[in-house]
Amino acid sequence: MPVEVVRRDGGKKFAARRTRAIAVAALAALKNSGAELSVALVGNREIQKLNSQYRQKDYATDVLSFPAAEGLPPAVRLLGDVVISVDKAKEQALERGRTLDHEMITLLIHGIVHLHGYDHERSAKEARVMSRLEKKIYRALCDQGIIKV
Numbered sequence: 473m474p475v476e477v478v479r480r481d482g483g484k485k486f487a488a489r490r491t492r493a494i495a496v497a498a499l500a501a502l503k504n505s506g507a508e509l510s511v512a513l514v515g516n517r518e519i520q521k522l523n524s525q526y527r528q529k530d531y532a533t534d535v536l537s538f539p540a541a542e543g544l545p546p547a548v549r550l551l552g553d554v555v556i557s558v559d560k561a562k563e564q565a566l567e568r569g570r571t572l573d574h575e576m577i578t579l580l581i582h583g584i585v586h587l588h589g590y591d592h593e594r595s596a597k598e599a600r601v602m603s604r605l606e607k608k609i610y611r612a613l614c615d616q617g618i619i620k621v
Contacts, residue, residue, distance in 0.1 A: 482515025519557040537586035554583030
């Protein structure tokens, strides 16, 4: 299966099937439908531990991306892992006047784009490029009827 979704703790509050379908469509929009991806839906406590361990930032964040190790055999198309805090997504959705579904889609697309090598923290230019790509994917998913705004 190209997209594996696991739900733990706070992550059990969001549908795995919908997450998988959106991830598959986002990969197709990036012309990378053969890639394999893991998505973990977790709570704030788990994502805070990961953020502290891997980024030395001791707070809950919304989404983390972990690219697959380089040097895998060419036949292995493992893109990496996206970890989303459903708890943090709920908080942000409320703050931004969005639905939880809209916020989760935004975070999932953001995480997948990170796995394709883009990083908004490197420079303002790369942040603009990344934002445009995220909007392009979002529009493609809307145009296909996969998501609604």
